[in-house]
Amino acid sequence: MAHAHTHGADKAGLNQRRLGLAALLTGLFMVAEVAGGVISGSLALLADAGHMATDFAALGLAWFAARLARQPADARRTYGFDRFSVLVAFANGLALFAIAGMIVIEAGRRLAEPVAVQGPVMLGVAAAGLAVNILAFWILHGADRGNLNVRAAALHVLGDLLGSVAAIGAAVVIMTTGWTPADPLLSILVALLILRSAWLVVKDAGRILLEAAPVGVDAEAIAADLVAELDGVVDVHHVHAWALTETRPMITLHACIDAGADPVGRIAAIKDRLHARHGIDHATVEIEYGRCCDAVIHRRAAVATS
Known part of the structure; x- marks a missing residue:
């Protein structure tokens, strides 16, 4: 770096x-x-x-x-x-x-x-x-x-x-x-x-x-690529891509992985793939098992207000 x-x-x-x-x-x-x-x-x-x-x-x-x-x-x-x-x-x-x-x-x-x-x-x-x-x-x-x-x-x-x-x-x-x-x-x-x-x-x-996706960056295609190419990655969602400048694209995403997969290893693999295949060097990856954390939080909030 x-x-x-x-x-x-x-x-x-x-x-x-x-x-x-x-x-x-x-x-x-x-x-x-x-x-x-x-x-x-x-x-x-x-x-x-x-x-x-x-x-x-x-x-x-x-x-x-x-x-x-x-x-x-x-x-x-x-x-x-x-x-x-x-x-x-x-x-x-x-x-x-x-x-x-x-x-x-x-x-x-x-x-x-x-x-x-x-x-x-x-x-x-x-x-x-x-x-x-x-x-x-x-x-x-x-x-x-x-x-x-x-x-x-x-x-x-x-x-x-x-x-x-x-x-x-x-x-x-x-x-x-x-x-x-x-x-x-x-x-x-x-x-x-x-x-x-x-x-x-x-x-x-x-x-x-306006923090639109950079030219040539397709969030849905990136999610599909990560799931198809990386072992242990079951689902990728909540993908948000934008650029700080025209040469500094960034991305955040949630990755659901297998229960036995190493979370640190999967994060490293995802970041390597984003760099090599999609030209994105700055990524924030949230690892999940089985279900999305945001869905749990939203459900709890809905129960609390009902």
Whole structure:
């Protein structure tokens, strides 16, 4: 277990460093993109800058969450601070919905009342943004992609990357044809990309916060597997599976075993099977003989109140 804890700490440190570097790159270019959007009059650049502002906040919070996750558990926080990263991902996803809505509203205003756009300035800033986003995406690609915060950050950066491509396309259209509606129309495309990223993050974070079963974990299938594969295990019930984070699935269950079976040995066998077959390392197993303890307790409570 010490090796696993050390390995987890190494991953958290790697995530923290790469998220911090990606946040720094995004924040610095965000300022440049806002200036370029104001000078050129490009909504696509301002929309992408708005997306980058959200990403900068997301990356900054993700960096803080990775830093906090390295803190040890204590008596009040027995699982440590890992769940904070899920809260950060959920909050960042909700913020993206608001950003996308504002972009669409402003795009509608620009379509109704077109404004002049300086294509060359827009093209230069968008091309620089593309280079920065490719670099940031490459940095995050080397982090732990099983981590929800890292995955959310990579999705944000990918959205920025595609937004820069859209801004480049709009600049080329404006420079060659003078058709300025290309700018707000492509900014709406950026907003749709933001919404897609936001939905993926909110869905995954929400599932963890609601303590739903992790993806790929079927409580009924696990119970059936343990009974079929382990000697001395007669029945498995009251199975509850959830995840502390996207990489830390947990499970509790009741296992009814044969009267002559060794309870310690059966617990060890169940935990080994959960690890090897189902990828679950944290399990709480309650051993029973013949009947469920909860059923006895409930029956006593019903008699006492009758």
